[in-house]
Amino acid sequence: MPEIHRKLERTAIGFALAIIAVSSIGGLVEIAPLFTIDETVEKVEDMRVYTPLELAGRNIYMREGCYACHSQMIRTLRDEVERYGPYSLAVESQYDHPMLWGSKRTGPDLARVGGKYSDEWHVAHLADPRAVVPESKMPAYAWLQRNALRTHDLSAHLVALRRVGVPYSDEMVENAARDAFGQAFPDGAMAEGVAERYGDDTNIRAFDGDPGRLTEMDALVAYLQILGQLTDAPHQKEAGEQLVQAEEAE
Amino acid sequence: MMEISHETLVAIAKSWGLFYFIAMSIGVLIYTFWPRNRKRFARAKLIVLDKEDRPCS
């Protein structure tokens, strides 16, 4: 053994290989099984993908670093379930490349914020948080309302996501930019296709209150309103069952 | 890739991971306390205190 180590040291390369071998085991043991098991991600029938507008909103959420203060992961603890809603399931972030579980709650968890407030509330709150919640520490995002949304390369975004495993159909890819407009113009000609491709439950509204213009505000609000709404699975477990499980986990 | 079931992988992780851990600890301890290494380590300890600030040629 000492001889081996001495030789390892003599050739620094061998030493390097030893470090890699010793250090990589832990990661392999922990991560590899996650890719083979079915239990990691529950099978859910009604899980849908993000629409192009929601995806653009998600990218704005990432760009502005919202994840630094808001988690999207309700833990299996009683107080969290009571405060935020049913705890998060693995399946809910199945199409999240990358996930946005977060690690800090300077602001509240957002995993179930979709549908909790009106669009108007979100727009007012994003533009000037302290006008709505006087004690808030959140930055104001007034410029989202001023910035027009980039849509011309949305198809390419969907293609990239398809490459990493999100099931976007050819039709969805082709119509990505149209669908982004359609979702924010309920009365327009492009709105119909959105519901057709992404389901009748899709929110189709002028999210920022101004149907005349597609802004980054539209996209971000569309994304916030879909959080926790992509599947019904977490709600299907009875509320009582959720609490019992949370207690047990504790 | 061959189909490996979750149970197999976890079993491997639990048994071989542990075995590997013990083997590694023993190996490191043997190396550290091997009598012939004493001199090398004693020398290594003093490398830092070497005053001469130029490479050996």
Place this chain on the structure above:
Amino acid sequence: MRLIAGLTTTERQTGLFLAGLVTLMGAALGIAGRNDLLGYHGLLIVVFGAVIMIALLRNLDAPEPEESRLSEYYDDPIRFGIVLTMVWAVFAMFIGVWVSALLAWPELTFDAAWASFGRLRPVHTTGVIFGFGGNALIATSLHVVQRTSRARLPDQVSPWFVLLGYNLFCLLAVTGYFLGITQSKEYAEPEWYADIWLVIIWVTYFVLYIRTLARRKEPHIYVANWYFMAFILVVAVLHIINNLAVPVSFGSAKAYSAFSGVQDAMTQWWYGHNAVAFFLTAGFLGMMYYYLPKRAERPIYSYRLSIISFWGITFLYLWAGSHHLHYTALPHWVQTLGMTFSIVLLVPSWASAGNALLTLNGAWHKVRDDATLRFMMVAAVFYGLTTFEGSFLAIRAVNSLSHYTDWTVGHVHAGALGWVAMITFGALYTLTPSLWKRERMYSNSLVEVHFWCAVIGTFIYVFAMWNSGIIQGLMWRTYNDSGTLTYSFIESLVAMHPYYIARTVGGLFFLTGAVVGTYNILMTIRHEPRPLRERAETLGADQPLVPGE
């Protein structure tokens, strides 16, 4: 340009070629991404490459350096690296104070996207970890490997390539956040092209390190180099795997992570935790194992213990990442595994901290008189405290309270301020006078000022975050008699306000120290301090002037 005059003509030409290549790459990115944010980064790379090309071109005909340089160590890039380290420290800590102030007074900014908290925060984290920490590690590792191998770096181009290339990466990262380019993976925010560039830099760094070790005249590789090697290698593995992604197109800054959901979370925290382990721990332990004995003028207490703790840390850390995901959708057994190994990890961590402190045992008078050594002593203490706290926070029950709160932020800063920054300052104050052939630093009293600013700042910061974190965690889970939650979220936020102010004050102290330190280092470079005898006359001869005398 004395730095360029030290290069041979061939090396200048190689440098010119490499800089030209970088410029071309930048131009290609810029043209492909002209309709995208990527265009700005193309331009940045072109400017970066062009500046280096111009500097080299203007000095291409300078006389060849003397042969005698080969019998000296090659320290030019290390000197440059020290200055860069301090520049990044001041910049990134300033941003840190700003973002912390924003949490106390959210209006303290401009109505512009680049100046909002969410974009500034990664500027702070990246600037400190990669800008400050990374440059310090590159500079000191190249110093340590030469001294402990008694061998000169094998060539004069690759160290510059590593140092400058690495800083280009940091620039791309930081400017990217201001512009809104981020892949949002915590502590791995830079996008695909910057990630690829870092891989190139890192491979060169590794090869440079191995080549220097291969030239060594000592039979044994000194343990500090083991830590530096583990740092370089494991960070490479982590970086490559965590950043696997598919770009939208060659002309787009945006890429989508190859992983999603649970797998992505596990990969991300496997990376995040081990970036802490191998970037912020192993690398700086390497620093400690050289500069602490050097400054104390005593050999390390137990060489054997340092070997055992090395393999312990290398082996155990990689298992512990999942403790960041307790009570989440991650499978239960993975959480338990992570928790167990996090606790076992305390053994090698404390072995290292103990080894450092026992080295000082018998030299406490030096610690008392010499602020530089005191920096390193405090660093070892904080290293011990932080690793203990880390293992403690990894316990599921504790984690259920601490996770998502400021306690984590306090823990991280106990490590970053108390351990990483303190050991770095100690190392730099040891290194600077010797590299510039000065007897000592420009002003020892300023080192003293820096030390106390740093210690006070760290204590205020850490105590503020402990308080706020625990209060926050308790408020979130407090029930009243009727069985409902007592506090709304916003009530817990309001309770944090005084602590956020205190934290800003602590940060301000630490920043002040860093500014003083930078000034002191720059003055040491520019001026020979007054001869000791002259000072002795003005001060009175009986006062101790040189630490330890």
